[in-house]
Amino acid sequence: MKIAVFGAGLMGHALALVHALGGHTVRLTDNNAETLARAPKLMATALATLREGGEADATWTDARLASTVTCCNTVAETLQGADLIVEAIIERPDLKRALYAEIDALAPMHVIIASNTSGLDIFPLMPERRQPRTLIAHWYTPPYLVDLCDVVGSEKTDPAVIETVRKLVADMGKVPVVMKKFIPGYIANRVQAAIGLETDRLINEGYASPRDIDDAIIYGLALRIPILGHMAKADFTGLPMIQNGMRSSTYQPATPHGRSEALDKLIAEGRTGVMSGKGYFDWGTRSPDELFRERDRKLLALKRALRDIGRMEET
Numbered sequence: 001m002k003i004a005v006f007g008a009g010l011m012g013h014a015l016a017l018v019h020a021l022g023g024h025t026v027r028l029t030d031n032n033a034e035t036l037a038r039a040p041k042l043m044a045t046a047l048a049t050l051r052e053g054g055e056a057d058a059t060w061t062d063a064r065l066a067s068t069v070t071c072c073n074t075v076a077e078t079l080q081g082a083d084l085i086v087e088a089i090i091e092r093p094d095l096k097r098a099l100y101a102e103i104d105a106l107a108p109m110h111v112i113i114a115s116n117t118s119g120l121d122i123f124p125l126m127p128e129r130r131q132p133r134t135l136i137a138h139w140y141t142p143p144y145l146v147d148l149c150d151v152v153g154s155e156k157t158d159p160a161v162i163e164t165v166r167k168l169v170a171d172m173g174k175v176p177v178v179m180k181k182f183i184p185g186y187i188a189n190r191v192q193a194a195i196g197l198e199t200d201r202l203i204n205e206g207y208a209s210p211r212d213i214d215d216a217i218i219y220g221l222a223l224r225i226p227i228l229g230h231m232a233k234a235d236f237t238g239l240p241m242i243q244n245g246m247r248s249s250t251y252q253p254a255t256p257h258g259r260s261e262a263l264d265k266l267i268a269e270g271r272t273g274v275m276s277g278k279g280y281f282d283w284g285t286r287s288p289d290e291l292f293r294e295r296d297r298k299l300l301a302l303k304r305a306l307r308d309i310g311r312m313e314e315t
């Protein structure tokens with residue numbers, strides 16, 4: 001397929017790489033010239049990590065990548081020959097609406113439009129006549145390592161379009177999860193948000209340190225998740241135990257209140273995370289680049305191990 005990727009930021013350049021490695025030709029654009037100029041180097045760096053980790057074969061040279069992904073300066077040029085548009089521009093409804101109008105004016109009617117939005121109901125932003133071929137295909141960062149892609153349409157989306165995108169994602173070796181209807185945050189980010197509410201409470205109310213929380217998550221919670229997920233783990237726990245826990249209401253969920261004192265304090269001190277060298281933890285003198293590379297290498301090693309082990313399959 002011919003893919004047009006709009007937005008070459010954190011997600012867009014990585015999605016261009018994913019679709020290129022998946023066997024498609026890609027045209028990539030960004031309305032910020034500097035961001036577009038930076039994209040080929042970022043893609044080449046990610047590709048090098050994948051080559052080193054054996055996730056991309058040796059034929060994937062930088063030259064092959066450059067001939068598969070073309071950077072374009074205009075909407076019209078980007079849309080040339082496109083079968084699928086991957087929209088990964090900034091998360092602002094006004095800007096997405098404006099881009100959809102430009103696309104509507106220029107793209108042939110057969111083109112499928114897939115938004116990577118994290119939380120916006122983009123369907124009302126799309127001109128009516130495009131809605132049957134509009135859906136969300138939401139990826140996780142970095143999408144060349146994290147395989148999940150949430151696929152969801154509106155009630156106006158043609159089911160055949162959802163199936164085309166589901167198959168395209170699966171054929172690239174990725175894992176599409178087709179949701180029955182749109183909800184902001186999909187599944188993984190909603191579960192993560194619930195975890196975030198709880199960890200904020202544990203920190204803000206003085207029950208545990210960030211280190212304690214990550215020890216509990218990494219050595220307790222996480223070990224089972226890669227093979228059992230959450231629902232299959234419940235079957236191994238035994239459902240009556242969960243029922244009893246619910247009946248006695250021993251666990252009261254944290255109430256969202258829109259902010260976290262601990263988080264506000266860190267940010268006010270300039271501790272914004274890996275990019276500033278400090279967040280909940282001190283990341284020492286290593287550059288963000290080095291830290292991302294180390295994370296990616298470990299993720300790759302874990303992916304390989306998980307592939308070997310496989311998940312618990314239901315009968």
Ligand SMILES: NC(=O)c1ccc[n+]([C@@H]2O[C@H](COP(=O)([O-])OP(=O)(O)OC[C@H]3O[C@@H](n4cnc5c(N)ncnc54)[C@H](O)[C@@H]3O)[C@@H](O)[C@H]2O)c1
Binds near residue numbers: 006009012090091
């Ligand atoms: N950051 C994440 O972890 C993540 C994960 C999944 C989904 N998303 C979603 O992906 C989308 C992009 O997020 P991001 O993190 O890559 O943001 P980003 O800010 O890194 O990149 C967005 C890019 O869009 C460009 N842009 C804005 N208007 C444009 C237009 N009309 N045409 C072309 N380019 C335009 C900007 O110049 C910018 O480079 C958002 O919808 C976001 O919700 C982000």
